[in-house]
Amino acid sequence: MKKLATYCIPFAAALTLAATSCEQKVDYVNPTWARAISPAEGATLKIDFFKPDDKQVFTWEVRPGATYRISFDVNMYFENAVTFDMGNKDSLVLTNAETLDMLREIWPDFSGNKRFFWRVEQTRNGEVRSVWRHFSAIPLVESFTDPRDNQTYGACQFILNDGSLMTIMSENLRATTYADGEPLPDEAKTAMGDGYCSDPLYVQKVGRYYTWAAATRMTWDEAKAAYEAGEPVQGVCPEGWHLPSIDEFNALREYLGADTGADAVKDPSYWPTTASITNSAKMNIVVSGFYWHEGLTFLTDPTFTARFWSSTPRLAGMQFAYGDTASADDPTKAVLLSIYDDASSLNIQSYSVVPTVENHMYPIRCVMDPM
Incomplete structure (x- = not known):
């Protein structure tokens, strides 16, 4: 189903323009699709090197009757991914130390600013849906x-x-x-x-x-x-x-x-x-x-x-x-x-x-x- 959000130019200006001047923004919403929530697309994760027990949280929307696998890799193909079987949970929580270890398993030279990808794979009633997003990661040191x-x-x-x-x-x-x-x-x-x-x-x-x-x-x-x-x-x-x-x-x-x-x-x-x-x-x-x-x-x-x-x-x-x-x-x-x-x-x-x-x-x- 499509949710339509319509934005029109003011009436005075519309007198000189065709009726098709209205812009339509389409937000696609489907209750069966996999949906990643956090981190947002293009976000930067700052992983405090000297606070190894602090947490990094990845979240997604859970559908009734669905199970989930979360994967991480350096590109959207996920050919050499690190994968977590999450069952029907809606989040993956890793300590900073675990996050660094996981990212270095994917990219052994990770020590600075690097782009990674994560994928939410949803299985529901035998149907598999997935969505991927990317984020940047930086090992943070403030003191x-x-x-x-x-x-x-x-x-x-x-x-x-x-x-x-x-x-x-x-x-x-x-x-x-x-x-x-x-x-x-x-x-x-x-x-x-x-x-x-x-x-x-x-x-x-x-x-x-x-x-x-x-x-x-x-x-x-x-x-x-x-x-x-x-x-x-x-x-x-x-x-x-x-x-x-x-x-x-x-x-x-x-x-x-x-x-x-x-x-x-x-x-x-x-x-x-x-x-x-x-x-x-x-x-x-x-x-x-x-x-x-x-x-x-x-x-x-x-x-x-x-x-x-x-x-x-x-x-x-x-x-x-x-x-x-x-x-x-x-x-x-x-x-x-x-x-x-x-x-x-x-x-x-x-x-x-x-x-x-x-x-x-x-x-x-x-x-x-x-x-």
Whole structure:
């Protein structure tokens, strides 16, 4: 049977148009068809990775005397589907952990934004009817608690230009040991340098400053080998997280806008120049400055710049901000992301990592490993 909904143009306008100008919208309703209800067509399921017991619910309309099978796959053909026999139930309830396991059974590489299909198959009086819908799924991370010190960090997630999902901390790291409990080779400093800042909220926002050797827990040559092999470097980050590589920082720059992205990530609370700041990416970056080397007790440029270590050493052929190109490997330098108060650009640069001489210390934002 057809349910007709009719929409007509106003009477005055109708005087100049044919009677067929009325539009008819047809909603098909058949009491014997299978009908999926939730999630709606094209919906996005956000599956909280750190709340494995929270629930995801799929619902459909139940007909008298009917039984149901619910299937999931990566396309509408359901040739390699995961199927649940539901009897006469009207819903399938899965925990987040079960949902992730099920989707990874369908698509083993699932760790970011991905489209899936689900089908309601109805059997009633020997007649089989089915309907399918699609949805997108994203492993959601809004916060994370580091088990080594019970510090909790907010997180931002971005679907980058290549379609991959990046999960990055929205706070600077505050760890003072490695995840296995081993001490750092150089003390992780705070912003409470000589005569600079005693605001505890600011000190919390800035987190700790690390030498590159402490950040990576590697020699320069080991970090080079890891970069060339495409291996993530955990360093001082928690288990399941790693230091961003230059490639990850560049992907984030391209997504946010290399020339304007700084305004989208700056927290206006502590930057002197705030006119164009939006913090729309919710990364909450505060101006933080740096320590020239591990022996100093005062910050440099604490109201002008914020910089974050990558895991990548300066290697031949790499291109950096302001026309700087590495003509050869440089064992005295490593790569970082830098932001300035008087600019809206996100810059890739490199600075010295020579112990006791010019051994720069910067904050860290960790990136989550693929989930």
